[in-house]
Amino acid sequence: MSGNMNLTLKVWRQKNDKTRGKFVTYQANGISQDMSFLEMLDVVNEDLVRKGEDPIHFDHDCREGICGMCSLHINGRPHGPKQGTTTCQLHMRSFHDGQTIVIEPWRASAFPVIKDLAVDRTAFDRIQQAGGYVNVNTGGVPDANTIPIPKVVADEAFESATCIGCGACVAACKNASAMLFVSAKISQYALMPQGQTERYSRAQAMVAQMDAEGFGSCTNTGACEAECPVGIKLTNIARMNREYLNAKIFKEEEAH
Amino acid sequence: MSKSRHLLSSSLGKKLIMSLTGLFLCTFLIVHLIGNLQLFYNDQGKAFNDYAHFMTHFTPIRVVSYLLYASIVIHAIYALVITIHNRKARPVKYAVYRGSANSAWNSRNMGILGTVLLVFIVTHMSNFWWKYHNDGVPYIEYRTDLATQETTVTELIGDEYTDYVKYIDNDVEVIKAKDLYKQVQFTFKNWLLVAFYVISMAALSFHLIHGFKSAFQTLGFDHKKYAPVIRFLGVWLFGVAIPIGFAAMPLYFYFSS
Numbered sequence: 001m002s003g004n005m006n007l008t009l010k011v012w013r014q015k016n017d018k019t020r021g022k023f024v025t026y027q028a029n030g031i032s033q034d035m036s037f038l039e040m041l042d043v044v045n046e047d048l049v050r051k052g053e054d055p056i057h058f059d060h061d062c063r064e065g066i067c068g069m070c071s072l073h074i075n076g077r078p079h080g081p082k083q084g085t086t087t088c089q090l091h092m093r094s095f096h097d098g099q100t101i102v103i104e105p106w107r108a109s110a111f112p113v114i115k116d117l118a119v120d121r122t123a124f125d126r127i128q129q130a131g132g133y134v135n136v137n138t139g140g141v142p143d144a145n146t147i148p149i150p151k152v153v154a155d156e157a158f159e160s161a162t163c164i165g166c167g168a169c170v171a172a173c174k175n176a177s178a179m180l181f182v183s184a185k186i187s188q189y190a191l192m193p194q195g196q197t198e199r200y201s202r203a204q205a206m207v208a209q210m211d212a213e214g215f216g217s218c219t220n221t222g223a224c225e226a227e228c229p230v231g232i233k234l235t236n237i238a239r240m241n242r243e244y245l246n247a248k249i250f251k252e253e254e255a256h
Numbered sequence: 257m258s259k260s261r262h263l264l265s266s267s268l269g270k271k272l273i274m275s276l277t278g279l280f281l282c283t284f285l286i287v288h289l290i291g292n293l294q295l296f297y298n299d300q301g302k303a304f305n306d307y308a309h310f311m312t313h314f315t316p317i318r319v320v321s322y323l324l325y326a327s328i329v330i331h332a333i334y335a336l337v338i339t340i341h342n343r344k345a346r347p348v349k350y351a352v353y354r355g356s357a358n359s360a361w362n363s364r365n366m367g368i369l370g371t372v373l374l375v376f377i378v379t380h381m382s383n384f385w386w387k388y389h390n391d392g393v394p395y396i397e398y399r400t401d402l403a404t405q406e407t408t409v410t411e412l413i414g415d416e417y418t419d420y421v422k423y424i425d426n427d428v429e430v431i432k433a434k435d436l437y438k439q440v441q442f443t444f445k446n447w448l449l450v451a452f453y454v455i456s457m458a459a460l461s462f463h464l465i466h467g468f469k470s471a472f473q474t475l476g477f478d479h480k481k482y483a484p485v486i487r488f489l490g491v492w493l494f495g496v497a498i499p500i501g502f503a504a505m506p507l508y509f510y511f512s513s
Contacts, residue, residue: 010351012351021348023351073350073352075352075354076350076352076353076354076357077354077357077358081357102351102352104350104351104352107346107348107349107350108345108346109344109345109346109347110345172358174342174346174353174355174359174364175342175345175346176342176345176346177267177342177345207266207267207268208266210267211266211267214344214345215267215345216267216341216342216344216345216346217267217270217271217338217341217342218267218271218474219338219342219363219364219366219470220363220466220469220470220473220474221355221358221359221360221363221364222358222359222360222363223355223358223359226357226358226359227358234473234478235478237473238473238476238477238478239476239478240268240476241268241271241473241474241475241476242476243476244266244268245263245268245272245475245476246476248263248269249263
């Protein structure tokens with residue numbers, strides 16, 4: 001099989017968040033360039049299972065870049081060396097024969113390791129539950145498109161809503177800050193007329209939950225934007241700051 | 257929705273403090289540079305020494321100067337608090353971390369650059385501010401004939417100087433002042449200090465290239481049309497013009513002595 005690669009993997013193995021982890025070296029031989037990174041790990045795991053060893057645990061679900069489940073810090077970058085891709089969209093042709101690949105989990109105190117490369121990202125769920133929703137009245141289903149929304153606003157909100165919540169922003173940030181995620185989630189509602197009712201209490205509640213989860217503070221390095229697989233922009237963070245400061249300082253009646 | 261914390265104890269509140277104190281310090285730099293350009297006048301320090309007296313004795317400016325000292329301290333303390341908090345947010349470090357792939361060096365090392373600047377501020381204030389306020393500088397008298405604009409200069413020793421005076425007598429303007437200009441000349445004969453000043457201004461440049469635009473981002477200012485103006489000012493005014501202007505002063509005195 002010409003074009004196949006032999007790789008050395010240094011994989012973080014950790015039993016659970018109570019124990020200390022360590023790197024274990026594996027050989028991945030005969031890897032096709034057309035495999036995705038996760039398929040490469042599947043091949044390594046099949047080998048481990050055959051040997052009776054514990055397979056490497058890693059998160060994955062849709063394997064087409066829309067669910068936000070896959071993670072992995074590959075050779076010092078979240079989702080590997082390519083921009084604008086998730087790990088499942090990363091192909092082995094981005095690596096070369098004989099290369100050593102270091103694979104680590106997302107590292108943040110708010111993302112404790114479940115096992116090996118899988119981390120617990122329910123902190124994001126709790127932030128979302130704190131305010132990332134809109135209230136709707138019960139009753140008959142309203143007609144579609146009855147609320148006028150300018151196209152540019154709809155587009156901007158949609159761009160923010162494309163965040164898949166994978167946590168690459170936290171993984172890339174030197175401060176393990178979740179502000180790109182939180183700001184995208186605040187923005188997608190703050191921009192839309194449907195999100196106005198809870199607009200100011202939402203910004204306060206989601207930022208408070210973010211702080212409570214133990215994420216770091218943004219220092220505007222822009223690493224999150226550069227590594228985001230779906231291209232969430234830094235302007236969301238500026239909008240979140242605006243929403244939050246506005247709520248805290250000028251919206252007295254809604255201040256928490 | 258859960259109860260949120262008080263503004264200033266939240267992560268965004270702490271960033272707000274950093275950005276406001278930082279921007280205030282930026283405005284100071286403009287005033288400080290323009291004032292100190294008088295060092296380049298070829299008048300044996302007359303304009304500069306007169307200006308130094310004004311800046312240390314005019315009440316509104318003294319009030320602002322205390323705000324300035326407070327801003328430096330608050331900016332440094334909050335930086336430390338936020339840095340410690342950020343370190344805690346990632347207790348286990350990455351074995352491989354390629355920060356250069358996604359962000360600029362200076363944006364990731366504001367703390368190191370800021371520490372250089374803090375050491376510089378302490379050095380700079382002990383070189384000039386402390387000596388000026390604690391009789392550590394010589395005294396000088398300028399007598400300017402207002403008709404011919406000719407100035408004669410006398411060094412004052414011991415009892416000859418009691419306090420700053422400025423008056424006109426028989427068409428001759430007399431100024432007796434602390435000679436901070438001479439202190440500047442003297443200080444910048446030391447090449448080690450000159451080198452440290454120049455290195456510090458390089459640190460200032462990199463600190464502000466990130467810091468100035470970052471402060472506006474933190475305040476929530478991101479505008480399609482005007483944010484590029486902020487970025488331009490951050491790079492060319494605060495990152496290039498101001499540090500070069502300041503660095504020129506020690507170099508000028510070192511090479512002209």
